[in-house]
Amino acid sequence: MPPSAPVIIANMRFHTEYLTISTKRHREYINITPQVEAALAKSGIREGMILVSAMHITAGIYVNDAESGLIQDIDEWLEKLAPFREDYRHHRTGETNGDSHLKSLIVHHETTVPVTNGRLDFGPWQQVYYAEFDGQRAKRVIVKVMGE
Amino acid sequence: MPPSAPVIIANMRFHTEYLTISTKRHREYINITPQVEAALAKSGIREGMILVSAMHITAGIYVNDAESGLIQDIDEWLEKLAPFREDYRHHRTGETNGDSHLKSLIVHHETTVPVTNGRLDFGPWQQVYYAEFDGQRAKRVIVKVMGE
Amino acid sequence: MPPSAPVIIANMRFHTEYLTISTKRHREYINITPQVEAALAKSGIREGMILVSAMHITAGIYVNDAESGLIQDIDEWLEKLAPFREDYRHHRTGETNGDSHLKSLIVHHETTVPVTNGRLDFGPWQQVYYAEFDGQRAKRVIVKVMGE
Numbered sequence: 001m002p003p004s005a006p007v008i009i010a011n012m013r014f015h016t017e018y019l020t021i022s023t024k025r026h027r028e029y030i031n032i033t034p035q036v037e038a039a040l041a042k043s044g045i046r047e048g049m050i051l052v053s054a055m056h057i058t059a060g061i062y063v064n065d066a067e068s069g070l071i072q073d074i075d076e077w078l079e080k081l082a083p084f085r086e087d088y089r090h091h092r093t094g095e096t097n098g099d100s101h102l103k104s105l106i107v108h109h110e111t112t113v114p115v116t117n118g119r120l121d122f123g124p125w126q127q128v129y130y131a132e133f134d135g136q137r138a139k140r141v142i143v144k145v146m147g148e
Numbered sequence: 149m150p151p152s153a154p155v156i157i158a159n160m161r162f163h164t165e166y167l168t169i170s171t172k173r174h175r176e177y178i179n180i181t182p183q184v185e186a187a188l189a190k191s192g193i194r195e196g197m198i199l200v201s202a203m204h205i206t207a208g209i210y211v212n213d214a215e216s217g218l219i220q221d222i223d224e225w226l227e228k229l230a231p232f233r234e235d236y237r238h239h240r241t242g243e244t245n246g247d248s249h250l251k252s253l254i255v256h257h258e259t260t261v262p263v264t265n266g267r268l269d270f271g272p273w274q275q276v277y278y279a280e281f282d283g284q285r286a287k288r289v290i291v292k293v294m295g296e
Numbered sequence: 297m298p299p300s301a302p303v304i305i306a307n308m309r310f311h312t313e314y315l316t317i318s319t320k321r322h323r324e325y326i327n328i329t330p331q332v333e334a335a336l337a338k339s340g341i342r343e344g345m346i347l348v349s350a351m352h353i354t355a356g357i358y359v360n361d362a363e364s365g366l367i368q369d370i371d372e373w374l375e376k377l378a379p380f381r382e383d384y385r386h387h388r389t390g391e392t393n394g395d396s397h398l399k400s401l402i403v404h405h406e407t408t409v410p411v412t413n414g415r416l417d418f419g420p421w422q423q424v425y426y427a428e429f430d431g432q433r434a435k436r437v438i439v440k441v442m443g444e
Contacts, residue, residue: 012308055270074398074401089221090213114440
């Protein structure tokens, strides 16, 4: 079947998992592609998509390269664009993580991964990353596989 | 049924609503979570997702905290990263909202909200925000609920 | 049928296409709305959504205005927020495109377009753009139409 042929299906399935992610550092970048692939395998879904979404407002989900130098570049760059500061208004609530919210807004908190022939339909270098901007505690990511 | 069990369903449903949002100020941040929840309730959908997408190129949709200090922080930060300037090339068309387009690109114009057991499957602090960057006129947001 | 009526359907369809995009310049912004509309027409899908996602980590997909001045503004602004630099750590791998990855993170690499009544359910100015940040070679975009 060529990639451009429509696939008619009879039944939709939804399969939902929740990942728990605990980091040792305040900011950390974790490749969760294996967990997303495991959820897809468990679902048995061959065609559809996967919504991967952080359930927190100080964390992000992004798709990019699994290259350690680049990850350090991303971290430095985010600190430059959305630096830690004492004087965020948000800190009047007692929090100290104003910058974590802003970093999360830049990288976005979710991605939708296409699924074709039972596999993540990614290019060769695409990997799903969980970006922790206020860590050292357990946080959750929802992985919802939808398709046939 | 545990969260990791696949749910097999027979019929997909789509339910589409359009929100109209009028702001008094040029920039404004509006929590539209109640409207998204109302659309979900009306749809009767229990499992699936909701696409919430601004239908304008000078507005955004983002998911973050309903905390007024943080919202002011976000607004100041966006003005710093994508400031109003007289000399955007876009202004040669007669527009004066070049910065509004750039602010919209940062926060993104859409989100996909997971739905499980008939509820927005959010973490405790996640709220859907409409971010107006060129307001004082009626604008639209599409809310499309998809699932079973 | 009013826009807020639920649509019950029996069969989901998935239709997948891969666009190949070759640019002459290192950075380039290409309106791919016609190709997305062509994929929708070929699918025969009337209700649902379209996932449009770059399969590369140095390219983006965004939705905004087809106005050449604004596109130049976006390009200059991205270069300011995520500038080319010699000294990205990523360059120790032999690459020179650290800035391309960061630019891609800002604009995001994907969008989900709502489909209603067989058309892209966009506001009047919304267009889907492919943003190339490391071009002069063939790159791919997946377009997956899902619905009924």
